[in-house]
Amino acid sequence: MAQTLxxxxxxxxxxxxxxxxxxAAGIVAWTAQIWWGMxxxxxRTPEMxxxxxxxxxxxxxxxxxxxxxxxxxxxxxxRWRTSIYRGAEAMTVFAVMTAGLFPxxxxxxxxxxxxxLPYPNQRYLWPNFxxxxxxxxxxxxxxxxxxxxxxxxxxxxxxxxxRDMSTGSKKRIYSILAxxxxxxxxxxxxxxxxxxxxxxxxxPLVLSVHSVxxxxxxxxxxxxWHSTLFAPFFVDGAIFSGFAMVLVLIIPMRHFFRLxxxxxxxxxDAMAKLILVTSLxxxxxxxxxxxxxxxSGEHFEKASMFARATRQYAWAFWLQYFCNSLxxxxxxxxxxxxxxxxxxxxxxxxxxxxxxxxxxIIVPGLAHDFYPYTWGTYIPTVTxxxxxxxSFAWFFILFLAFIRVLPAVSIVEVxxxxxxxxxxxxxxx
Amino acid sequence: MSTQVLGVFAHxxxxxxxxxxLKAGGYRDLTVYTPVPVHEILDTLEVERPLSRVRLFTxxxxxxxxxxxxxxxxxxxxxxxxVTGGKPxxxxxxxxxxxxxxxxxxxxxATLLGMLVLARIPRxxxxxxxxxxxxxxxxxxxxxxxxxxxxxxxxxxxxxxAEEVRS
Numbered sequence: 192m193a194q195t196l197x198x199x200x201x202x203x204x205x206x207x208x209x210x211x212x213x214x215a216a217g218i219v220a221w222t223a224q225i226w227w228g229m230x231x232x233x234x235r236t237p238e239m240x241x242x243x244x245x246x247x248x249x250x251x252x253x254x255x256x257x258x259x260x261x262x263x264x265x266x267x268x269x270r271w272r273t274s275i276y277r278g279a280e281a282m283t284v285f286a287v288m289t290a291g292l293f294p295x296x297x298x299x300x301x302x303x304x305x306x307x308l309p310y311p312n313q314r315y316l317w318p319n320f321x322x323x324x325x326x327x328x329x330x331x332x333x334x335x336x337x338x339x340x341x342x343x344x345x346x347x348x349x350x351x352x353x354r355d356m357s358t359g360s361k362k363r364i365y366s367i368l369a370x371x372x373x374x375x376x377x378x379x380x381x382x383x384x385x386x387x388x389x390x391x392x393x394x395p396l397v398l399s400v401h402s403v404x405x406x407x408x409x410x411x412x413x414x415x416w417h418s419t420l421f422a423p424f425f426v427d428g429a430i431f432s433g434f435a436m437v438l439v440l441i442i443p444m445r446h447f448f449r450l451x452x453x454x455x456x457x458x459x460d461a462m463a464k465l466i467l468v469t470s471l472x473x474x475x476x477x478x479x480x481x482x483x484x485x486x487s488g489e490h491f492e493k494a495s496m497f498a499r500a501t502r503q504y505a506w507a508f509w510l511q512y513f514c515n516s517l518x519x520x521x522x523x524x525x526x527x528x529x530x531x532x533x534x535x536x537x538x539x540x541x542x543x544x545x546x547x548x549x550x551x552i553i554v555p556g557l558a559h560d561f562y563p564y565t566w567g568t569y570i571p572t573v574t575x576x577x578x579x580x581x582s583f584a585w586f587f588i589l590f591l592a593f594i595r596v597l598p599a600v601s602i603v604e605v606x607x608x609x610x611x612x613x614x615x616x617x618x619x620x
Numbered sequence: 621m622s623t624q625v626l627g628v629f630a631h632x633x634x635x636x637x638x639x640x641x642l643k644a645g646g647y648r649d650l651t652v653y654t655p656v657p658v659h660e661i662l663d664t665l666e667v668e669r670p671l672s673r674v675r676l677f678t679x680x681x682x683x684x685x686x687x688x689x690x691x692x693x694x695x696x697x698x699x700x701x702x703v704t705g706g707k708p709x710x711x712x713x714x715x716x717x718x719x720x721x722x723x724x725x726x727x728x729x730a731t732l733l734g735m736l737v738l739a740r741i742p743r744x745x746x747x748x749x750x751x752x753x754x755x756x757x758x759x760x761x762x763x764x765x766x767x768x769x770x771x772x773x774x775x776x777x778x779x780x781x782a783e784e785v786r787s
Binding site for chain 1: 631653692696715732750
């Protein structure tokens with residue numbers, strides 16, 4: 192299982208170089224935006240949220256599958272999670288780290304970001320705790336902290352195993368990171384209890400995070416946003432896109448590191464089924480969304496929905512339905528669920544579709560609200576497009592570094608699923 | 621004077637047998653090393669131990685989070701005292717979100733702290749009996765005993781099938 196940690200080949204460094212270049216382009220674009228102002232990102236009324244917030248919501252959503260796999264499936268004792276949960280958890284941490292950049296990029300003067308935090312100051316100013324944007328600060332920072340804690344707690348025993356396998360300077364680094372883990376009975380006793388409790392805390396957290404993100408929209412009066420449907424709608428979409436990203440990361444990992452014995456067809460099948468279920472639920476929400484707009488009898492709701500389906504962003508609207516509701520139906524076929532190229536393509540469609548879903552909520556929503564004089568069309572610029580593409584590079588650079596230095600498949604948990612060695616088989620065991 | 625005897629085992633059933641026999645012989649101070657948590661072994665040891673107190677840390681942390689969340693929001697609203705949107709100055713529903721997030725945040729951090737404190741990590745030097753094989757595929761039991769009892773412990777360990785016994 193430690194084969195992912197072997198010295199990497201040219202292919203690895205090649206990919207690392209490509210993503211590093213894209214990331215560098217993104218840094219240049221961000222610098223330009225800070226230097227010349229937010230106009231560089233195509234921000235003008237009414238499109239003040241545009242693609243940065245779209246991408247923020249997208250990345251937060253990606254993180255959800257990781258916590259679902261590591262916490263919820265742990266509580267349900269779903270054994271197939273063991274070989275994928277480490278990669279999925281790392282994905283969560285990196286996705287939230289990526290997402291967290293966007294409010295800062297979007298806010299322009301990101302050196303004042305600390306104004307969002309409640310701290311005593313001489314002007315007695317506090318954040319407005321009634322604002323969903325402040326809830327977001329709390330939700331996202333809690334989510335990042337708890338994900339990091341959960342991820343690192345899961346790593347201690349594995350790093351200890353690596354420490355005992357390695358030599359030289361690697362051994363010294365792993366020794367520090369393992370915090371002196373020995374696997375004694377008292378350590379395991381408290382460890383298991385703590386792990387269970389963290390899973391129990393992370394479960395309501397993961398459901399709350401995307402609900403809070405959805406309230407950024409649902410609390411506003413903008414037609415198409417002001418809906419009680421949003422929280423479950425966002426959570427389901429998040430899990431859907433998150434699983435697609437897990438597959439996008441895990442299928443190549445399985446291929447290049449020959450992890451087929453650990454990441455079997457059964458795992459792919461289980462994840463494909465989850466993608467299919469969440470896709471069907473999402474389709475239901477799409478129907479509800481359109482139905483509510485029509486049935487509300489509310490002029491602005493209906494007009495907003497109609498504009499989304501027919502006006503300048505109609506292509507994005509129909510693309511979303513195609514990617515999220517139609518393409519995943521392929522997974523009804525059992526062969527498609529274990530055929531890696533098909534799964535990979537479906538996952539990519541899902542990721543595109545889910546990005547456009549958030550785009551369709553934010554951009555056409557703002558483009559067509561109550562008064563014709565506030566209508567407008569948003570045109571992407573080179574700056575914001577580069578920054579968004581670079582966010583993928585940032586995410587992949589973190590993930591590529593991770594698979595090199597830490598065990599991408601949990602050593603301890605995979606050992607746990609194997610039968611423990613018995614000298615004599617006891618009856619009934 | 622007391623010392624430690626270590627037995628290294630390759631199988632779960634042999635080490636469980638050894639633990640039971642050591643306990644029957646009156647040796648209470650056992651430290652068992654396993655590469656993965658094996659419930660057969662942990663169950664044998666847990667019989668007379670109370671449940672891990674990590675949950676106490678979690679409870680206290682989570683409740684402090686809830687309290688802090690409501691205190692922070694209510695205190696700052698009263699301090700500022702500005703009516704917005706015709707809503708009461710202290711409007712509880714939105715504050716529930718903050719209190720919930722802080723409950724989880726402090727609960728989680730307290731759980732981590734509890735685990736570190738109770739399991740005595742980080743530890744700077746490995747314990748005397750520790751062997752690198754214990755993170756790979758071997759099980760170990762370290763028995764604390766008086767100098768005079770070393771031979772009898774060695775006998776028990778050898779008789780139950782220890783691959784290696786050292787003191």
